[in-house]
Structure formats: structure tokens, C-alpha cells
Amino acid sequence: MSPQPPTTPQPDSGQDxxxxxxxxxxxxxxxxxxxxxxxxxxxxxxxxxxxxxIAVVLLCFFLPLVPAVPDPNxxxxxxxxxxxxxxxxxxxxxxxYYLLGSxxxxxxxxxxxxxxxxxxxxxxxLATIVSLTIGVVYGAVSGFTGGxxxxxxxxxxxxxxxxxxxxxxxxxxxxxxxxxxxxFVCIGAVEWLTMSRIVRGQVRSLKRQxxxxxxxxxGLSNWHIILRHLIPNTVGPVIIYTTLTVxxxxxxxxxxxxxxxxxxxxxxxxxxxxxxxxxxMASDPGLLVYPALIFGMTLFSLNFLxxxxxxxxxxxxxxx
Amino acid sequence: xxxxxxxxxxxxxxxFALLCIITITFFLARLAxxxxxxxxxxxxxxxxxxxxxxxxxxxxxxxxxGLYLGRLVQGDLGxxxxxxxxxxxEVIAEGFPVSLMLGVSGLVIALFIGIPVGVVAAAKRxxxxxxxxxxxxxxxxxxxxxxxxxxxxxxxxxxxxWFDVAMWENSSAWxxxxxxxxxxxxxxxxxxxxxxxxxxxxxxxxxTARAKGVAPATVLFKHAFRGGITPVVAYLGPALAxxxxxxxxxxxxxxxxxxxxxxxxxxxxxxxxxxxxTVTVFAVLILVMNFLVDVLQGWLDPRTRGHK
Numbered sequence: 001m002s003p004q005p006p007t008t009p010q011p012d013s014g015q016d017x018x019x020x021x022x023x024x025x026x027x028x029x030x031x032x033x034x035x036x037x038x039x040x041x042x043x044x045x046x047x048x049x050x051x052x053x054i055a056v057v058l059l060c061f062f063l064p065l066v067p068a069v070p071d072p073n074x075x076x077x078x079x080x081x082x083x084x085x086x087x088x089x090x091x092x093x094x095x096x097y098y099l100l101g102s103x104x105x106x107x108x109x110x111x112x113x114x115x116x117x118x119x120x121x122x123x124x125x126l127a128t129i130v131s132l133t134i135g136v137v138y139g140a141v142s143g144f145t146g147g148x149x150x151x152x153x154x155x156x157x158x159x160x161x162x163x164x165x166x167x168x169x170x171x172x173x174x175x176x177x178x179x180x181x182x183x184f185v186c187i188g189a190v191e192w193l194t195m196s197r198i199v200r201g202q203v204r205s206l207k208r209q210x211x212x213x214x215x216x217x218x219g220l221s222n223w224h225i226i227l228r229h230l231i232p233n234t235v236g237p238v239i240i241y242t243t244l245t246v247x248x249x250x251x252x253x254x255x256x257x258x259x260x261x262x263x264x265x266x267x268x269x270x271x272x273x274x275x276x277x278x279x280x281m282a283s284d285p286g287l288l289v290y291p292a293l294i295f296g297m298t299l300f301s302l303n304f305l306x307x308x309x310x311x312x313x314x315x316x317x318x319x320x
Numbered sequence: 321x322x323x324x325x326x327x328x329x330x331x332x333x334x335x336f337a338l339l340c341i342i343t344i345t346f347f348l349a350r351l352a353x354x355x356x357x358x359x360x361x362x363x364x365x366x367x368x369x370x371x372x373x374x375x376x377x378x379x380x381x382x383x384x385x386g387l388y389l390g391r392l393v394q395g396d397l398g399x400x401x402x403x404x405x406x407x408x409x410e411v412i413a414e415g416f417p418v419s420l421m422l423g424v425s426g427l428v429i430a431l432f433i434g435i436p437v438g439v440v441a442a443a444k445r446x447x448x449x450x451x452x453x454x455x456x457x458x459x460x461x462x463x464x465x466x467x468x469x470x471x472x473x474x475x476x477x478x479x480x481x482w483f484d485v486a487m488w489e490n491s492s493a494w495x496x497x498x499x500x501x502x503x504x505x506x507x508x509x510x511x512x513x514x515x516x517x518x519x520x521x522x523x524x525x526x527x528t529a530r531a532k533g534v535a536p537a538t539v540l541f542k543h544a545f546r547g548g549i550t551p552v553v554a555y556l557g558p559a560l561a562x563x564x565x566x567x568x569x570x571x572x573x574x575x576x577x578x579x580x581x582x583x584x585x586x587x588x589x590x591x592x593x594x595x596x597x598t599v600t601v602f603a604v605l606i607l608v609m610n611f612l613v614d615v616l617q618g619w620l621d622p623r624t625r626g627h628k
Contacts, residue, residue, distance in 0.1 A: 155333070158337070165562075166562075166566070167599050173587065258464075259572060259584060261587075261588075274464070274466060278469075281470055296459075296467070299461070300462040303458055
């Protein structure tokens with residue numbers, strides 16, 4: 001992004017904890033990781049996104065452990081729709097401080113956003129891990145085997161692509177009314193299609209290279225070659241696409257919650273909070289604005305991070 | 321002759337895919353826990369048995385599947401269990417045009433915004449224009465439809481009064497819905513167009529054309545555009561599928577009587593035939609779109625013809 005002239009790496013400037021760890025692991029293997037990390041650090045937008053995302057994750061998962069954060073589901077019927085930064089005393093004589101105000105039931109919006117973020121992020125990670133596993137293995141096997149097997153496997157992917165995906169997910173919601181995490185395992189199980197195509201393409205071009213011939217002449221089994229030699233070499237595109245899958249899944253969860261099929265009240269996710277906010281937009285805009293903002297910015301940061309990683313890991317495809 | 325055989329094989333593949341989709345949804349819907357005759361009041365057991373017999377649900381599932389396929393071939397989608405007195409054909413005939421209209425006009429809006437933005441960004445790459453446009457499209461991708469939709473409604477319908485907020489007949493609410501959908505997909509299409517245009521623009525034949533002194537605009541539109549547009553064409557099928565699904569959200573926000581509401585209700589109430597019918601209609605549409613896309617792609621890029 002920023003047009004900086006390429007300079008020599010300055011390892012001692014701005015070497016923080018994370019860099020130290022990355023460099024240490026990179027030294028053992030190839031230098032690809034270190035190069036990529038170096039290029040990524042040059043990309044201020046991507047780095048800002050990375051730190052922002054880490055901050056959001058830490059906040060959502062650890063801040064609710066602090067006792068001062070109120071219970072997201074405690075209602076105060078007499079303290080409705082208070083503005084941000086307000087302190088109020090409820091009927092029971094409890095003094096409540098609302099960092100971002102309260103909703104129509106007197107619940108703390110900030111706390112609901114934190115807890116909602118847990119659900120949204122957990123869903124994003126869970127579904128992505130499932131889709132990653134299926135997609136990478138499927139794509140690698142298909143690309144490595146080639147021939148008729150490959151043709152059949154890719155035709156299956158084509159057919160699944162034609163599924164009206166949203167509809168299938170809506171049908172699936174009827175299976176997992178209360179066990180939401182199962183639904184998102186299923187979403188992951190449907191989201192792997194693009195990943196498998198990417199990995200297949202990579203593997204097809206990799207498997208003609210000499211190091212695979214070498215591995216084969218050493219008598220390694222096909223599975224060993226796929227798992228230990230082919231898949232590790234597809235890591236670049238896979239990381240990039242993973243970064244883009246997380247926001248896609250989070251969007252899907254939000255849409256489902258918006259349609260009333262995802263998280264059920266009183267529990268919240270960012271999607272269901274946005275839905276509540278959209279219903280009361282005219283009377284209390286904060287209800288829509290805060291969750292929409294944090295949700296939008298999280299997706300924003302993940303997308304920018306994905307773009308930055310693409311430039312960092314695959315310099316050929318970069319803009320310059 | 322070659323291309324005719326190719327078209328025929330693509331057609332047969334589409335038919336096979338359709339059969340797979342119908343089969344998957346049939347069993348997916350039928351094996352879901354619960355049933356269509358559950359009510360908040362306790363319904364006597366013998367009544368449920370009778371209703372099941374009425375609708376043929378007492379037969380073994382594979383038999384029902386065969387009977388369903390038989391009726392489907394004749395174009396009969398069966399009765400709607402949730403909308404008493406209506407057949408699925410009637411429900412779909414009522415709601416589908418709304419969803420289709422939303423989806424197709426959304427697609428048109430997406431193409432009319434997305435492609436020019438992508439081409440301009442590619443032509444001006446790494447300039448302020450490019451950065452601005454790309455940041456803007458990113459915003460479009462990250463702000464979910466269900467945030468944009470109420471905002472558009474608030475601004476253009478309630479504040480400015482340009483459009484009606486809800487209702488379908490003789491109403492302009494559908495335009496806001498289509499715009500919401502279109503804006504989201506235009507962001508994707510813009511990024512796709514920009515990427516593939518950059519690919520094409522870096523190829524040798526473009527350099528040759530420029531070296532010969534062809535005007536930059538001619539290079540852009542005559543030489544590069546046709547190649548640069550191919551991925552966008554390939555994306556049309558998935559885009560339409562997404563638009564139809566996305567129209568469910570827009571229909572909810574703007575209160576449009578499309579298939580979305582019916583379908584969500586059908587899924588939660590296990591209205592089996594309506595679920596299957598809707599999926600079948602959508603799948604046919606998507607497959608037809610994919611088929612057309614393939615044909616169009618072959619025309620745009622002759623290299624893709626031989627491969628399949």
C-alpha cells in the first residue's frame with residue numbers, strides 16, 4: 001500500500017515479542033515466512049488490521065471475565081434506552097454504569113457486544129477450521145491423484161456450487177435448534193468448495209516439480225507425500241483464503257441471526273444485536289450503530305489483513 | 321459439431337446436478353426432527369395418523385421420493401402444508417417473481433457499478449483514485465446487507481421521501497431492495513474486475529499494442545476488456561445464487577412479499593413440499609444461469625472450449 005522504497009531489513013528496530021517468535025520459527029524452516037512477515041510489516045494498513053483484530057478478540061474473550069463488566073442478560077425495566085456514559089440507579093437500588101448506554105430492556109449494550117462478539121468470533125473460527133480441513137485435504141487428494149478421480153471429485157464440487165447455499169443452511173438450522181455450534185460445523189462443511197479448488201490448483205502445479213519426484217523415488221507413500229510435502233507448500237494461498245473465510249462465515253452467522261434463525265434471545269451475537277438495533281433505529285440509533293460499527297470494522301480488518309497477506313506471501317500477484 | 325457435443329454434455333451434467341440437488345433437499349428436509357403437524361395444542365394421535373395418510377407420509381421414504389419425482393416431472397410441486405388451501409405452485413407463482421425481480425435488478429445494478437469501477441481502478445492502479453475506489457468497495461463488502469438496507473430505507477424513504485418504505489404493488493420499495501443487494505455485489509465485481517484487468521494489462525500483447533501507439537482507451541476497452549471480463553462472467557452464476565439468497569434479508573427489511581418469508585416459515589414448520597419446491601425452482605434458475613455463463617465464456621475466451 002504505502003509506496004516505500006525497499007530498504008534493508010533492520011531487525012533491531014521495532015522487534016517485539018511476536019516478531020521474535022516468528023523469526024525463531026522461520027529460521028528453522030525456509031525463509032519464506034520471514035520474508036513474508038517482513039513484507040507484511042511494511043504494510044501499515046494490514047498491520048493495523050492485525051493489531052485491531054487481535055485487540056477485538058482479546059477484548060471479547062477476556063474482558064467479560066472482569067467482574068466489573070455487567071451480565072449481558074440482566075434487565076432493568078426502569079432504565080430503558082439510556083445514553084452512553086450514563087450512571088443510573090435501578091428500582092432495586094443498584095447503581096448501574098452504562099458505558100455505551102442501555103437497550104430497550106435496560107441491558108448493558110457494551111456487555112452485550114462483548115458477549116455477542118464471543119459468539120460471532122467463535123463461529124467464525126470454528127466454521128473456518130472445519131472448512132479448512134475438508135477443503136485442503138479434498139483439494140490435495142484431487143489434485144495429486146489426477147485423471148478420472150480428479151475429474152469426478154471436481155464435478156462434485158461443481159454440483160455443490162450450484163446449490164442454493166443459503167437455502168440449504170436455512171434447512172440445516174431446523175436440525176440444530178439449540179446446539180448452534182453444530183450448525184456452524186455444518187456451515188464449515190459447506191464452505192470448503194473454494195478452498196479445495198485453490199489447493200487443487202496449487203497441488204497440480206507442484207506435483208510436477210523435482211522435489212516430488214525425489215520424494216517418490218525415496219519410496220514415500222502417497223499420503224506421506226500429500227501431507228508432508230504438498231500441503232505445506234500450499235500454505236500461502238491457504239492462509240490468504242482462510243483470512244477471507246472467517247469474515248464470510250461471520251457474515252453468514254449474522255444473516256442467519258438477522259433472519260431469526262441463528263442465536264436465540266436472550267443470547268446475542270453481533271448479527272442479532274444489529275437486528276435488534278435495526279428494529280429500533282429511529283428511536284435509539286446507538287443500538288444499531290455500535291454493533292454495526294464493531295462488526296463492520298472487524299470484517300474490514302480481516303479483509304485488509306487477507307489482502308496484505310496475499311501481497312506478502314505471493315509477491316508475484318501483488319499490485320506493483 | 322464439437323461445440324454442439326460440448327453443449328449437450330453440459331446440459332446433461334446440469335440435469336444430473338439438478339437431480340442431486342432435489343434428492344439432497346428431499347432427504348434433508350424429511351429427516352429433520354419434528355414434523356408439519358406439530359401444534360402448540362396437543363393433536364390427537366389418530367388425527368395425525370390420518371393426516372399423514374392423507375398426504376402419503378405413511379409410505380416408506382424411498383417410495384415417497386419416487387412418487388415425488390413422478391409428480392415433479394409433471395410440474396406438480398404438491399400441496400403446501402403451511403398455507404392451507406394453496407398448492408406449492410401457487411405460493412411460488414406468487415412469491416417467486418418478487419424474489420427474481422429483486423435478484424435480477426440487483427445483479428444489473430451490481431454489473432453497472434462494479435465493472436466500470438473495476439476498470440477505472442485497474443487503469444489508474446496505485447493512484448489515489450484506485451485506493452479510494454478499493455477502500456470504498458471494501459466498505460461495501462464489510463457493511464452487511466442488513467445494515468445497508470435499514471440505512472437506505474431511513475435516508476431515502478423516511479427522510480427524503482423518494483421511495484415507499486414497504487409494500488410491493490405500485491411501489492418503489494423494491495428499488496431500494498435491489499440497490500441494497502446490488503451495492504454489495506458491485507463491490508465484489510469491482511474487485512474481481514480490477515484483479516483480472518491487471519492480469520490482462522500486464523501481458524505481452526498489451527505491451528505490443530501500446531508500443532504500436534494504440535490509444536490508451538482503445539487498448540483498455542478493445543484489447544484488454546474482453547479478457548478482463550471473463551472471471552466476472554464466470555462469477556455470474558454464483559452471484560445470482562447469492563443474490564437470491566440475499567434477497568431473503570432484503571425482503572425481511574422492506575417487507576416485500578417474495579419467497580423469502582415463505583421459505584423461512586416453511587423450513588421452521590417443516591412444510592416439506594414448499595421447501596423442496598422452492599429449492600427446485602432456485603436450483604433450476606442457478607443451473608440455467610451457469611449453463612448460459614459457460615456458453616458465454618466459451619464465446620469470450622475460445623481457450624476454455626476445448627478443456628471440458
